[in-house]
Amino acid sequence: MTDPKTIRLFAKDKDARAEPGKLVHLSDLDGYAIEDPAPDLRGWSVKLRDGGALGTVDDLIVDTDQLTVNYLEVKLGKEFRTSSDNEWVIVPMQAAYLDLEHEDVIVNRLPARGMAEAPRFRTGNAPRLAPTTTEALHAASSWEPLTTEGGAIEEIQDDRPIAE
Numbered sequence: 312m313t314d315p316k317t318i319r320l321f322a323k324d325k326d327a328r329a330e331p332g333k334l335v336h337l338s339d340l341d342g343y344a345i346e347d348p349a350p351d352l353r354g355w356s357v358k359l360r361d362g363g364a365l366g367t368v369d370d371l372i373v374d375t376d377q378l379t380v381n382y383l384e385v386k387l388g389k390e391f392r393t394s395s396d397n398e399w400v401i402v403p404m405q406a407a408y409l410d411l412e413h414e415d416v417i418v419n420r421l422p423a424r425g426m427a428e429a430p431r432f433r434t435g436n437a438p439r440l441a442p443t444t445t446e447a448l449h450a451a452s453s454w455e456p457l458t459t460e461g462g463a464i465e466e467i468q469d470d471r472p473i474a475e
Contacts, residue, residue, distance in 0.1 A: 318349040318380040318404070320373060329375040334441045336384065337371040343378070350411065357385050357402065357416045364388050365418060365426075369399060372441060380404060382447055383416065384432065391426045396435035400426075401442060403451035420454040 320343045327342025329335065337343070337353075345351050357365040365388060372382035383402045392398045406420035422429040430450055433439055442450065 318352075318371070319346040320344065320378040320380075321346045329373075329378065331376050333375045334381070334444060334447055335373050335375055336439065336441050337373050337380070339441070340373055340375075343373075345380075350409070350414070352380075352383060352409070352416060355414050355416050357383070357407075357418060359421075360417060360419055365391060366400075368416060370439075372401065372447070382442070382450070383407060387426070393427060393431070394434070397433075398431045399433040400429045401432055401447060401450045403447075403454055405451070406454045422454055 320337070320340070322342055323344050324342050329340060329343065337345075351371075352368045353370060355368045357368060359365055366385045367388075368383050369386040370384040371380045372384055373379065374381045381404055383404065385400050385402050387398045387400060402416075402418060406418055408417045408419060409415075410417055430446070432442055432446070432450075
């Protein structure tokens with residue numbers, strides 16, 4: 312597993328344009344690609360540290376000032392939805408570690424009040440919109456280290472592997 316610290320984009324051609332100061336879905340950002348050696352996480356399974364499936368990475372949300380992936384837009388699995396409709400949440404990259412061998416994203420944090428209280432950024436057939444900076448910061452700040460019966464555990468460090 313690896314810590315994704317930063318996934319950067321590069322302009323594939325001279326016509327690539329990104330309006331500065333925005334958060335944009337990678338799929339809506341024409342002319343850009345993920346810089347090697349970072350993988351494209353779209354379609355990867357998102358799992359909790361215990362191996363439970365949270366959902367699937369549907370898209371990547373890019374900060375156009377830095378041209379970096381800051382958030383994952385995750386389509387939740389049925390067990391985490393609050394209704395029968397499809398639901399999407401935003402997971403900050405700081406809460407994710409990559410299992411390159413299995414093409415999984417491992418989440419080592421959850422919203423403080425649990426997934427039932429995590430803000431849904433899209434439900435059902437609602438149009439896909441990138442979050443505002445305020446919404447994204449709120450989502451990121453709600454994700455806290457997972458806890459155990461004994462209390463909060465330390466965040467996983469770069470050199471500490473996650474047990475499989």
